Amino acid sequence: MIKLNNRDYEWEVGLTVQRLLDKKSFTYPKLIIKINNVLVPSEEYASTIIKDGDDVKVIHLLAGG
Amino acid sequence: MSIEKLKSAHKLLAEYKYELGKIEKGYTNRTLYINVGDNVIKEKPVTQLMKDKFIGGKGFGMYYLWHAVTPETKWNDPENEIVIASGPVGGITQYPGAGKSLVCSLSPLTGMPMDSNVGGYFGPLLKFSGFDALELQGKADKDIIIFIDGNKGTISIEEAPEEAIDSHILGEQLTEMYAENEEDKRNISVVSAGSAANHAYIGLLNFTFYDVRRKQIRLKQAGRGGIGTVFRNKNIKAVVVRFAGVKGNLNNAADQGKINKTGIKLHKEIHDFDAQQCRMRQVGTANIIEVMDQYDLLPTHNYKFGAHPDTYKISSKVFTGMITQNTPDGCWYGCSLSCAKAVDHFELKTGPYKGQKVIVDGPEYENAAGLGSNCGIFDPHAVLELNFYCDTYAVDTISYGTMTAFVMECYENGIINKEITGGLKLNFGNAEASLEMLHQMARGEGFGKLAGLGVRNLKKLFIEQYGADPVFLNDIGMEQKGLEFSEYMPKESLAQQGGYGLTNKGPQHDEAWLIFMDMVNNQLPTFEDKAEALHYFPMFRTWFGLNGLCKLPWNDIVPEGNKHSDEPAKIPEHVQNYVDIFNGVTGKNIDKAQLIVQSERVYNFQRIFNIRMGYGKRIHDAIPYRAMGPVTVEEYLSRAERYDGQLKELVGFNPEGKSTEEKMAALRAYREDQYQKLTDAVYKRRGWTMDGVPTVEHLQSIGMDLPEVIEVVKKHL
Numbered sequence: 001m002i003k004l005n006n007r008d009y010e011w012e013v014g015l016t017v018q019r020l021l022d023k024k025s026f027t028y029p030k031l032i033i034k035i036n037n038v039l040v041p042s043e044e045y046a047s048t049i050i051k052d053g054d055d056v057k058v059i060h061l062l063a064g065g
Numbered sequence: 066m067s068i069e070k071l072k073s074a075h076k077l078l079a080e081y082k083y084e085l086g087k088i089e090k091g092y093t094n095r096t097l098y099i100n101v102g103d104n105v106i107k108e109k110p111v112t113q114l115m116k117d118k119f120i121g122g123k124g125f126g127m128y129y130l131w132h133a134v135t136p137e138t139k140w141n142d143p144e145n146e147i148v149i150a151s152g153p154v155g156g157i158t159q160y161p162g163a164g165k166s167l168v169c170s171l172s173p174l175t176g177m178p179m180d181s182n183v184g185g186y187f188g189p190l191l192k193f194s195g196f197d198a199l200e201l202q203g204k205a206d207k208d209i210i211i212f213i214d215g216n217k218g219t220i221s222i223e224e225a226p227e228e229a230i231d232s233h234i235l236g237e238q239l240t241e242m243y244a245e246n247e248e249d250k251r252n253i254s255v256v257s258a259g260s261a262a263n264h265a266y267i268g269l270l271n272f273t274f275y276d277v278r279r280k281q282i283r284l285k286q287a288g289r290g291g292i293g294t295v296f297r298n299k300n301i302k303a304v305v306v307r308f309a310g311v312k313g314n315l316n317n318a319a320d321q322g323k324i325n326k327t328g329i330k331l332h333k334e335i336h337d338f339d340a341q342q343c344r345m346r347q348v349g350t351a352n353i354i355e356v357m358d359q360y361d362l363l364p365t366h367n368y369k370f371g372a373h374p375d376t377y378k379i380s381s382k383v384f385t386g387m388i389t390q391n392t393p394d395g396c397w398y399g400c401s402l403s404c405a406k407a408v409d410h411f412e413l414k415t416g417p418y419k420g421q422k423v424i425v426d427g428p429e430y431e432n433a434a435g436l437g438s439n440c441g442i443f444d445p446h447a448v449l450e451l452n453f454y455c456d457t458y459a460v461d462t463i464s465y466g467t468m469t470a471f472v473m474e475c476y477e478n479g480i481i482n483k484e485i486t487g488g489l490k491l492n493f494g495n496a497e498a499s500l501e502m503l504h505q506m507a508r509g510e511g512f513g514k515l516a517g518l519g520v521r522n523l524k525k526l527f528i529e530q531y532g533a534d535p536v537f538l539n540d541i542g543m544e545q546k547g548l549e550f551s552e553y554m555p556k557e558s559l560a561q562q563g564g565y566g567l568t569n570k571g572p573q574h575d576e577a578w579l580i581f582m583d584m585v586n587n588q589l590p591t592f593e594d595k596a597e598a599l600h601y602f603p604m605f606r607t608w609f610g611l612n613g614l615c616k617l618p619w620n621d622i623v624p625e626g627n628k629h630s631d632e633p634a635k636i637p638e639h640v641q642n643y644v645d646i647f648n649g650v651t652g653k654n655i656d657k658a659q660l661i662v663q664s665e666r667v668y669n670f671q672r673i674f675n676i677r678m679g680y681g682k683r684i685h686d687a688i689p690y691r692a693m694g695p696v697t698v699e700e701y702l703s704r705a706e707r708y709d710g711q712l713k714e715l716v717g718f719n720p721e722g723k724s725t726e727e728k729m730a731a732l733r734a735y736r737e738d739q740y741q742k743l744t745d746a747v748y749k750r751r752g753w754t755m756d757g758v759p760t761v762e763h764l765q766s767i768g769m770d771l772p773e774v775i776e777v778v779k780k781h782l
Contacts, residue, residue, distance in 0.1 A: 005587040027359050028581070030342050032628045039628060059588070060581035061627075062620050062634055 003055045011052045017045040020056070032059040066227060068241050076224040078209065079104035085218045086195035091153030091316050091650040092116065096125070097196040097220070099211060101299055102143050102203025104222050111197055118769065122152035123180045123610035124667045125198045126169030127674060130178055131773070133202060136677055140173040140291070141298050143204040149256070149304075150198035151188035154650050155613020157399075158313040159328030160642070161335065162615030164189050164397020166272060172290040172570075173266040174464075174519050175547035177675045179290030179570050182610055184396030184405060185272030185283075186254035189613070190215060190308040193315050205300035212243060215308035225302050230260045231507075232271040233423060233457040236282040239305050240275055250275040252309040255282070257302065258293035259459030264509035265517025267464040267549075268293030271456060274396060283405065284426045285396050288461040289573055290548060291519075297459075311398060319652030327645045328399070335401045335622050343621045348385045349394075349406035350430040350617075355380040357434070361704075362554045362580060364439040366493050367470035368543055368691050369700050371554040375443035379433050383445050384408075402618055408449055415500045416454055425453045434552035435466020440473055441493030451500060458507040463573075464519060467549035469499050471520050471542050480533045486512040520544040540690045546571040546680065555692050557707075558584040559736075560595040563743050566688040567599060569671045569681075575616065576603035582634055596746035605640070607664035612647065619643070666769040669752075669759045676758060677777045683757040686744060693736045698725050701732075708732055758782060 002011045004020070017033055017040055020026075033040045034057045040048050050056060086093045094111045111125075119128045126148035133146040147170045157163045166188030172179035191199055194215020201211075210225040229235045236255045244250040255273040262268025270287040287293075318324055339345055344352045354376065357363035361371030377383075388406045396405040408425040428436075428448055436451040437443060455462045469491075475481050476491035483490065487505075489498045489512055505513025515526065524542045527533040543550040548571025555561040561584075564577035579598050582588045589595045609616050624638045631637075640657050648654055655663070675681025695701040701708055702725065709720040711732065718731045748755055752763025758781045764770045 005585070006590070007587060025359050026585075028356050030623055032633055057586075059586050059633060061623055061636075062578055062581060 002050060002053065005057060009056075011050070015050045017048045017050060020050060021045065021058070024058075026058055026060070028060050030061040032061070033057065034059075068238065071227045071238060072242055074225070074227045075210070077221060078224055079106055079222040081106035081220040083108060083195065083218045083220065085215075088192065088315055088317050090319050090652050092121070093192060093195050093197050095196060096129075096198040096200065097213070098200045098202070099220070099222070100203035101201060101205040101209055101211070101222065101301060106220050106222070118666055118771070119670075120152065120611035120663055120667070121197060122150050122155070122165075122613050123167040123169060123182075123607070125150045126167055126180060127178060127667060127671050129198065129200050130169050130171070131670075131674055131677075133200070134171060136679065138171060140171045140176065140295055144202060145171045145295060147201040147292060147295055147299070148198055149188065149191065149201075150613075151192045152611055152613030154646055156189035156192050157316055157318070157324055157646065157650065158311070158397075159324045159399060160618075160646050161328070161331055161395075161400040161402045162397075162618040163613060164400065165609070165613045165615050166287070167610050167613070168270060168287040168292050170290075170292045170295045171678075172292070172547070173294050174291045174521070175571055175680070177546065177570070177678050177680050178671060179292060180610060180671075181270075181287040181289040181292055182575070182615075183270065183272045183287035184274075184285035184615065186274040186397065187256055187272045187304075187306055189311070189397065190252070190254050190306045193308045193311065194306055199304070201299065201301065201304070203299065208300050208302045210239070210302050211304045213304070213306045215306060216310070228302060230258070230263070230302065231457040232257045232259050232284055232459060233282075235303060236271065236273040236284065239303055240273065240282055243305050243307055249307070249309060251277055252311070253305065253307050256304040257459075258296045259457050259507070261458035261460045261503075261507040261517060262293040262297040264514050265460060265506050266291045266294050266519050266522070267461045267468070267517055268297060268459045269461045270296055271459065278392060279409065279424065281424055283396070283407065283424065284456050285405065286456060286461075288463060290570060291461070293459040313399075316650055318650045320649040323649035324646050327642050327649070331618060331622070331639075331642060332401050334624050335618075338622055338625075339402070342623060344381070345402050345404040345617065345621055347390065348381045348388060349404040349427075351384050351406070351428050351433055352381050353430050354384075354433050357430075357553070358438075360585065361557070363434055364470070364552050364554050366441050367439060367474040367541060368550070368554060369697070370703060371556070373438055373441075373443070376438060378443040379437045379445050379448055384428055384433070387445065387449070400615075402622065404617060411449055411453065413450060413453065414446070415450065416504050423453055425449045426456060427452045429462075431552045432462045432466075435463050436469075436499070439466050439470040439552060440499060442496045442499065443494075444496050447496035447500070451496070451503065454500070454503050454507070458503065460503065460506065460517075463551050464549040465503070466552065467543050468516060468520050468523070469502065472516060472523065474541055475527060475533070475538075480527055480538070481531060485531065519547065520549055521547045537696075540696045542689055543691055544572070545688050546685055548572060550692065553578070553580065555580070556694055559739050559743055560589050560598055562688060562693055562740055563595060563599045563747055564602075565692060566686050566740070567744065567747050568603070569668065569675060572688070572692075576606055588634070592742050592746035593750075595743055596750040599747045600750045601635070601661070604661045604664040604668060605635070607668050608643070608660055611663060611667060614643075662767055665767045669764060669767065669769050670774060672753075672757075672759060673774050673777050676781055681757065682781075683744065683748075683755070686757060688740070690733065690737070693740060694732055695729060698729070701725050701729050754782065756781070
């Protein structure tokens with residue numbers, strides 16, 4: 001189990017940031033992603049592995065009108 | 066008819082000459098008052114109190130409107146005003162998004178003060194012509210045009226019987242008529258309405274700018290709240306301003322260098338990041354259509370659902386292919402965000418202009434969602450045709466979309482039928498019926514004329530005349546305070562329910578858009594967190610309207626360093642930009658906290674203005690249940706896993722073995738209670754009583770304790 005935006009979320013072996021975004025359909029382009037409060041650069045989404053128990057924040061910046 | 070013939074039919078009713086002024090630190094220090102009933106034209110000084118307490122733009126609009134009307138004034142009384150104003154920062158050309166006009170009037174939909182912001186050149190050209198604001202009062206006997214020549218220092222009121230009413234023609238006619246030559250057309254801006262505003266309460270105002278590359282006028286809309294209806298009720302056909310000589314330093318800013326430096330920084334960000342972040346320069350605000358669908362936020366079928374399998378047919382990719390590319394589509398000089406997109410050579414299939422090829426200004430996101438998905442219409446050509454006709458007829462696309470979605474749901478439920486609609490088969494997805502209803506609205510005929518009265522009036526009509534169930538209609542009719550909701554699905558975000566409901570003018574997202582912060586990011590877990598956001602963001606965004614600024618450059622482009630900031634949702638670097646350009650223009654020395662206080666004064670003034678008009682209390686901040694949760698079994702079942710999970714985890718209600726109706730009732734009780742608790746928290750944070758009335762102590766603390774304001778609130782405390 002990981003924390004995703006302070007909510008429980010099922011962890012799986014080999015879960016990457018990109019895989020997480022795909023599973024959650026997080027397609028919005030203006031994201032700030034941190035794992036255990038460390039920023040993940042967008043070019044590293046595919047290669048960054050999320051570990052069991054990690055605290056993941058996927059912050060969508062405001063949109064709308 | 067030739068322009069000469071149109072002009073020769075004019076009859077001069079009044080003419081006024083004035084000394085050309087000079088702008089000092091963003092202000093001309095003078096406003097223009099025109100009464101079209103008795104043809105009085107006069108100048109008024111801008112007082113220090115106005116500048117200190119109301120700043121400009123919407124602040125000046127609310128201030129003048131307050132003093133023009135009484136609590137008994139109705140929207141169609143002659144004393145109701147339309148006030149158009151830029152703001153002290155408005156008209157600068159160095160920072161993107163600085164050409165907005167703010168328009169205020171008593172609304173035919175709400176009976177309260179309405180504010181609507183609009184691009185195009187009018188506000189800045191009015192200011193460069195010598196006036197910080199324009200008040201229009203009275204009611205003319207016959208159709209008139211007002212012409213302000215900001216170079217010659219003349220203002221005329223002219224009877225104008227022959228020109229068109231619809232904006233795409235009228236704007237061209239008047240640009241041709243009042244420009245001295247082709248080169249001069251860029252110096253003209255026309256404010257006009259359209260034929261539907263003669264009949265409908267959802268009439269808008271179009272503001273033009275002349276597109277020198279296309280050699281045609283473009284239309285931008287002050288859409289919300291029916292101000293175009295007020296305009297036509299006054300028998301004003303158009304207001305035209307001409308000013309030649311726009312330059313980057315006309316505001317006589319206190320520190321031009323600071324403005325230049327701040328602007329260059331943002332231009333670079335837009336250049337570097339727009340293509341990845343928002344594609345405003347490619348497709349404008351329509352960039353988020355499919356994003357909203359993917360997050361279950363795109364209203365479909367009158368806000369029953371937030372997504373639809375056919376959304377791909379009206380996605381931003383589809384519209385990108387229709388919008389003319391690689392053109393600098395700014396609606397004011399210097400706006401490199403260039404979101405004012407257009408489809409050229411669009412051939413109309415219906416209506417009085419059938420077969421003609423026209424420019425469609427848009428589609429904005431709201432148009433695609435309101436005219437399209439919310440009505441179950443996933444045909445991009447139909448969306449564009451509706452978009453075009455709404456604009457030229459002067460119909461607010463948001464109100465039209467939400468109203469049409471409502472009548473479609475009523476039609477599908479048998480509340481109304483073909484006999485009542487005069488043969489219109491208003492099923493979801495019927496674009497042809499929607500277009501015919503719109504043409505009827507413009508002609509003032511049939512069901513279309515009724516539909517133009519808006520959702521609140523239609524609910525009353527359907528209940529009183531056709532025996533509709535009032536509970537169901539009040540649940541599904543997506544209006545509040547009389548204004549139709551804009552096009553975002555708020556069901557799963559309590560904060561956004563407040564962002565729609567706890568507003569001054571009604572459910573328009575320009576006060577706060579908090580869905581991602583709340584629903585996705587989970588950054589606002591407590592009522593107090595939500596209340597803080599529902600204090601900060603409405604106050605921050607109000608400030609754009611005080612200054613003649615557009616919201617988009619604030620957070621639709623994000624600087625590289627934003628991810629390292631403590632409060633990334635606020636885009637702190639851009640907040641500082643606004644502090645800098647305000648100080649740069651006015652010579653003042655505010656900080657980001659004082660910026661919020663500037664807004665708080667006007668925000669509370671507007672709230673008290675609502676109370677003065679007999680509204681503005683807690684009861685008026687209630688929202689229809691469709692905005693909070695599933696009204697029908699169909700809605701519940703479509704997201705049953707989500708709702709069942711919430712019942713277990715949040716409500717403490719075991720859904721096992723329960724009927725859908727029982728589960729819906731439990732969910733409804735919970736969600737309605739949450740909204741009440743949110744309301745309590747927001748009122749407390751805003752310094753209001755639990756009935757939503759600003760306290761004297763709070764008004765004193767923010768410096769909005771004017772005697773006339775205190776006099777109103779004391780009656781309600």
